[in-house]
Amino acid sequence: xxxxxxxxxxxxxxxxxxxxxxxxxxxxxxxxxxxxxxxxxxxxxxxxxxxxxxxxxxxxxxxxxxxxxxxxxxxxxxxxxxxxxxxxxxxxxxxxxxxxxxxxxxxxxxxxxxxxxxxxxxxxxxxxxxxxxxxxxxxxxxxxxx
Amino acid sequence: xxxxxxxxxxxxxxxxxxxxxxxxxxxxxxxxxxxxxxxxxxxxxxxxxxxxxxxxxxxxxxxxxxxxxxxxxxxxxxxxxxxxxxxxxxxxxxxxxxxxxxxxxxxxxxxxxxxxxxxxxxxxxxxxxxxxxxxxxxxx
Numbered sequence: 001x002x003x004x005x006x007x008x009x010x011x012x013x014x015x016x017x018x019x020x021x022x023x024x025x026x027x028x029x030x031x032x033x034x035x036x037x038x039x040x041x042x043x044x045x046x047x048x049x050x051x052x053x054x055x056x057x058x059x060x061x062x063x064x065x066x067x068x069x070x071x072x073x074x075x076x077x078x079x080x081x082x083x084x085x086x087x088x089x090x091x092x093x094x095x096x097x098x099x100x101x102x103x104x105x106x107x108x109x110x111x112x113x114x115x116x117x118x119x120x121x122x123x124x125x126x127x128x129x130x131x132x133x134x135x136x137x138x139x140x141x142x143x144x145x146x
Numbered sequence: 147x148x149x150x151x152x153x154x155x156x157x158x159x160x161x162x163x164x165x166x167x168x169x170x171x172x173x174x175x176x177x178x179x180x181x182x183x184x185x186x187x188x189x190x191x192x193x194x195x196x197x198x199x200x201x202x203x204x205x206x207x208x209x210x211x212x213x214x215x216x217x218x219x220x221x222x223x224x225x226x227x228x229x230x231x232x233x234x235x236x237x238x239x240x241x242x243x244x245x246x247x248x249x250x251x252x253x254x255x256x257x258x259x260x261x262x263x264x265x266x267x268x269x270x271x272x273x274x275x276x277x278x279x280x281x282x283x284x285x286x
Contacts, residue, residue: 037166056206056210056213079205
């Protein structure tokens with residue numbers, strides 16, 4: 001691990017830097033599911049007794065900011081992928097609280113130089129504080145040449 | 147073939163191919179629904195003015211296609227996690243195919259791992275990823 005990356009990890013990993021409340025509209029999640037090709041009523045029919053948002057719905061939600069204040073700008077950030085972890089169903093119609101922290105920072109070095117990968121995790125909770133899901137956004141920054 | 151229990155799953159088997167609706171109309175409708183309305187998702191000419199080859203399907207919609215395919219194959223599957231890499235844009239109004247292959251089965255944990263791909267008609271991979279799903283045992 002490069003010393004500068006280790007220092008950034010020590011400073012930023014695991015510290016919540018953003019919190020946002022989301023109102024999840026059942027009509028929106030049902031339409032989201034239908035447009036993705038879901039056919040199961042528990043995702044497409046708000047009247048279904050087990051109605052829930054489709055597992056990837058939380059990936060469409062964004063916090064107030066994706067990087068903490070003071071995080072170094074290595075270069076232009078690009079979307080390198082999305083990961084979703086489903087712990088409990090997300091029930092539309094109930095408030096959802098999203099808290100963001102940096103989950104991982106690592107590098108890959110190739111012929112074009114060093115690339116810095118940052119995983120920003122938006123963790124979702126219900127009003128009772130039950131952890132429902134995680135949405136990880138991987139951002140890759142190509143380091144500016146010196 | 148529809149899968150109901152973990153015993154039904156065979157290592158290395160392909161999930162039934164899934165043809166997603168990647169029309170501009172559906173992509174634009176999806177983008178508007180989640181508040182991502184803009185030329186890159188609803189207008190080929192407008193997207194080209196932004197330097198893109200044309201309007202794209204939102205990445206999270208592609209992720210939704212992958213999960214829908216899993217549910218078509220295994221309606222009782224519980225998605226535990228899915229990780230996707232958006233390697234190249236999924237272009238709107240171009241046909242794409244979604245495929246999946248079972249790469250691991252853990253009967254004790256009740257989990258199945260699936261490699262997933264979204265490819266265009268040139269067989270170019272646009273999105274790839276891995277999902278872990280939970281399935282019950284038949285005896286449960």
